[in-house]
Amino acid sequence: MIRDTIKAAQVTAMKAGDKPRLAAVRLILAKLKDKDIELRTAANVPDDDTLVVDVLQKMAKQRRESIALYEQGGRQELADVEQGELAVIEGFMPAQMTEDEVKAAILAIKAETGAEGMKDMGKVVAALKAKHGSQLDMGKASGLVKAALGG
Template structure:
């Protein structure tokens, strides 16, 4: 079942169960997906974005929520921070299993070796390859630090 089909089914299931937080979160994902599909039409993509772009989009949504949680916690708004945490949990439910730090480091070392990256100047090339291969499985904000470490001889 494709990710689009899983989102549609999850929305129907949540609506039947009257699970409003899940309904809201899945509708939000679907709305963002439609927005990305419309943007892709400008690039000549008529049948919607691919799964890898969908996974990257969802990773971005999680990153935004984590930033919001930090701000809400600092601002003394724990109820809003909890709502964001719940949305993260729902979004993560559609993503593939996340790599551990050890698995991510092994993948990074492999990509560094394959691309012939030798210094931090090659970081963009390595990150692009990682995003192409491991969209949705790797936290790229953490991965960038690991890539720097790998390229600087760590």
């Protein structure tokens, strides 16, 4: 389980005295705890790895946005801190699909669902997320779906 890997990384970082990595791992664990608390009252709780990957993807997206904003604002030292956190977060995520793999998956789903035009985009994106959600960036994938459907 990914959560166990993250907890082990916390101990390793503590023993090694790697403060930046330890801080990033603690951020991840705090976000996971927040999500666990949020889901206490939920009717259906997703698989733990799915939950962890979802949290990691959101954190990675936030870091990428922050890096872009800091670089635009000329604050490279802050962008470097965010880049370090992003590297730690991405280290725990499952391997991401390449753009060609995503395109192939979209074509397969398009064939399965009989999707033809933009009206079917929601159906294709939902199927893509269900099958490969943890392995791709849905923001980029939706653009590829739009292109595949001729939008």
